[in-house]
Amino acid sequence: MPAAGPWTSEIPAAHISVGELMAFFGRKQIPAAADPSARDFAVVLHGVTKLYGVGAAAVKAVANVDLRVPNGEFLSIMGPSGCGKSTLLNLIAGLDDASSGRVVVAGYDLARLSDDARSDLRLQRIGFVFQGFNLFPSFTVEENVAWPLEFLGCRWYLARERAGTMLNQVGVTPGSWRRRPAELSGGEQQRVAIARALVTEPQLLLADEPTGNLDSHTGQAILDLLRRLNTERGVTIVMVTHNTFAATYGHRTIELRDGLITHETPSNRREPGSVRVLPLRGGGE
Numbered sequence: 001m002p003a004a005g006p007w008t009s010e011i012p013a014a015h016i017s018v019g020e021l022m023a024f025f026g027r028k029q030i031p032a033a034a035d036p037s038a039r040d041f042a043v044v045l046h047g048v049t050k051l052y053g054v055g056a057a058a059v060k061a062v063a064n065v066d067l068r069v070p071n072g073e074f075l076s077i078m079g080p081s082g083c084g085k086s087t088l089l090n091l092i093a094g095l096d097d098a099s100s101g102r103v104v105v106a107g108y109d110l111a112r113l114s115d116d117a118r119s120d121l122r123l124q125r126i127g128f129v130f131q132g133f134n135l136f137p138s139f140t141v142e143e144n145v146a147w148p149l150e151f152l153g154c155r156w157y158l159a160r161e162r163a164g165t166m167l168n169q170v171g172v173t174p175g176s177w178r179r180r181p182a183e184l185s186g187g188e189q190q191r192v193a194i195a196r197a198l199v200t201e202p203q204l205l206l207a208d209e210p211t212g213n214l215d216s217h218t219g220q221a222i223l224d225l226l227r228r229l230n231t232e233r234g235v236t237i238v239m240v241t242h243n244t245f246a247a248t249y250g251h252r253t254i255e256l257r258d259g260l261i262t263h264e265t266p267s268n269r270r271e272p273g274s275v276r277v278l279p280l281r282g283g284g285e
């Protein structure tokens with residue numbers, strides 16, 4: 001397994017940004033949100049509760065959680081199996097609805113968005129790395145990474161070109177691009193999943209146990225990749241893990257028990273401005 005791929009000099013630059021591509025093909029980018037929290041916070045949860053089921057059989061997967069994730073933070077979420085970590089991440093991604101409380105992402109109150117607007121927000125602003133990779137088995141590696149762009153209206157050949165750039169950046173070499181996911185190692189599949197999550201240039205990356213299915217060496221390479229995304233690109237990261245070593249990659253760790261935040265470490269994040277934010281254009285400097 002090669003080390004995490006280089007971000008910079010060897011990578012062929014993509015010539016045009018996703019925003020420019022979308023404008024070119026007539027797809028409207030979602031406007032900046034009016035909510036003033038958007039300037040400072042990628043995610044704000046106000047008293048968020050999620051119940052599954054009804055009546056006496058209801059399970060409170062997330063219980064009255066308040067959380068603020070500043071732009072540029074790398075946050076780790078820990079806790080035992082079943083404590084509500086995945087539910088919390090799904091609520092932030094708008095993949096699931098809160099039973100009560102408010103979920104505000106990039107300044108948008110998710111409950112106030114139409115289904116279409118929510119899909120647009122997810123496609124354009126949020127990258128999601130699922131616990132089990134969630135790659136399409138019948139698609140090639142390249143197709144798995146390129147489809148979100150095609151969904152956004154990009155021409156296929158441009159989507160493929162950008163997918164290739166992204167795959168290079170996360171260390172998946174061209175020899176693998178025509179393969180199906182089942183022909184790759186777990187580490188490679190996770191890199192492909194990360195490339196897919198990043199291909200639309202999201203400002204927020206949500207990762208559900210991204211190292212959970214990987215050996216420790218490969219897991220560390222993936223963590224290094226996430227750290228570089230955060231420090232070099234300014235991507236806000238919320239990572240769920242049950243591995244204490246993995247959690248140390250975050251600036252701050254919160255712990256969940258039975259849907260409640262029970263513990264939080266102080267943030268060691270440096271002030272904004274000390275982080276150099278590069279445009280996600282293919283890595284040319």
Ligand SMILES: Nc1ncnc2c1ncn2[C@@H]1O[C@H](COP(=O)(O)OP(=O)(O)O)[C@@H](O)[C@H]1O
Binds near residue numbers: 052060079086
């Ligand atoms: N779709 C669902 N329907 C019913 N219960 C669910 C559903 N998803 C999760 N749960 C329950 O909610 C709780 C939290 O689950 P989850 O968020 O997956 O935990 P974690 O990711 O921390 O392991 C668990 O008790 C789980 O059984």
Ligand SMILES: [Mg+2]
Binds near residue numbers: 085086087131208
């Ligand atoms: Mg989970």
